[in-house]
Amino acid sequence: xxxxxxxxxxxxxxxxxxxxxxxxxxxxxxxxxxxxxxxxxxxxxxxxxxxxxxxxxxxxxxxxxxxxxxxxxxxxxxxxxxxxxxxxxxxxxxxxxxxxxxxxxxxxxxxxxxxxxxxxxxxxxxxxxxxxxxxxxxxxxxxxxxxxxxxxxxxxxxxxxxxxxxxxxxxxxxxxxxxxxxxxxxxxxxxxxxxxxxxxxxxxxxxxxxxxxxxxxxxxxxxxxxxxxxxxxxxxxxxxxxxxxxxxxxxxxxxxxxxxxxxxxxxxxxxxxxxxxxxxxxxxxxxxxxxxxxxxxxxxxxxxxxxx
Numbered sequence: 001x002x003x004x005x006x007x008x009x010x011x012x013x014x015x016x017x018x019x020x021x022x023x024x025x026x027x028x029x030x031x032x033x034x035x036x037x038x039x040x041x042x043x044x045x046x047x048x049x050x051x052x053x054x055x056x057x058x059x060x061x062x063x064x065x066x067x068x069x070x071x072x073x074x075x076x077x078x079x080x081x082x083x084x085x086x087x088x089x090x091x092x093x094x095x096x097x098x099x100x101x102x103x104x105x106x107x108x109x110x111x112x113x114x115x116x117x118x119x120x121x122x123x124x125x126x127x128x129x130x131x132x133x134x135x136x137x138x139x140x141x142x143x144x145x146x147x148x149x150x151x152x153x154x155x156x157x158x159x160x161x162x163x164x165x166x167x168x169x170x171x172x173x174x175x176x177x178x179x180x181x182x183x184x185x186x187x188x189x190x191x192x193x194x195x196x197x198x199x200x201x202x203x204x205x206x207x208x209x210x211x212x213x214x215x216x217x218x219x220x221x222x223x224x225x226x227x228x229x230x231x232x233x234x235x236x237x238x239x240x241x242x243x244x245x246x247x248x249x250x251x252x253x254x255x256x257x258x259x260x261x262x263x264x265x266x267x268x269x270x271x272x273x274x275x276x277x278x279x280x281x282x283x284x285x286x287x288x289x290x291x292x293x294x295x296x297x298x299x300x301x302x303x304x305x306x307x308x
Contacts, residue, residue, distance in 0.1 A: 144207035157260035
């Protein structure tokens with residue numbers, strides 16, 4: 001084993017590993033570090049000053065304590081996953097003689113069906129966003145940008161962070177595809193349709209060009225001050241646009257991602273293609289959308305069939 005660093009050094013090294021080697025998103029890194037802090041707090045409370053006392057017994061006691069504290073199944077599943085990632089990392093660094101989490105049971109989060117828009121509701125949101133209150137077609141940069149954001153999110157199902165990271169050169173107009181940098185810094189190509197292309201063209205020509213400032217850079221979507229748009233702004237855009245149509249359930253960008261995947265499967269797309277488009281590492285993650293479509297079919301059957 002290598003020389004045992006203190007827990008502050010261990011945490012810093014683990015953070016560098018998550019950010020630079022694993023390429024995880026800032027949100028995931030923060031969640032994992034919060035879990036590691038909780039584990040370290042339990043470790044210190046047990047009398048340890050470094051990783052020497054970290055074994056399978058302590059991991060099980062820690063997770064049991066979390067369960068008694070009323071942590072949700074999703075939190076327990078994430079903390080189990082974090083423990084596995086951390087102890088494997090610590091073992092590779094030579095700080096642990098073995099990987100204790102190999103003996104740790106799996107905690108699975110409960111799968112809830114994501115909320116999605118019906119196809120006619122999605123069309124109502126997108127079609128209603130291109131006009132002003134008096135019925136004329138909007139030409140304001142903010143309106144053009146927001147329309148392009150909505151069209152791209154629904155057309156591609158990309159994550160909000162992926163949308164914010166797009167550059168102008170990531171758009172291939174001829175092939176109607178986006179070059180997207182996803183989780184783990186994995187690049188993929190995602191197709192989009194004509195409505196999204198038209199919205200992007202209007203934004204770039206009539207909107208983005210009016211918001212460009214010195215030092216703007218290559219970002220596709222901008223804020224009003226000329227910098228790259230942030231995720232909070234995109235979320236506000238989505239909530240506001242959905243709120244403009246009566247009877248539409250409120251959701252964020254991830255809801256549009258769920259909606260896009262569901263509508264693709266309802267339209268006949270195969271699961272592997274949807275997996276590739278969404279950038280899921282595992283097909284199991286994509287399969288939840290088949291449950292969404294099945295549940296919607298059952299709901300329609302119960303409502304429409306005389307002997308349901």
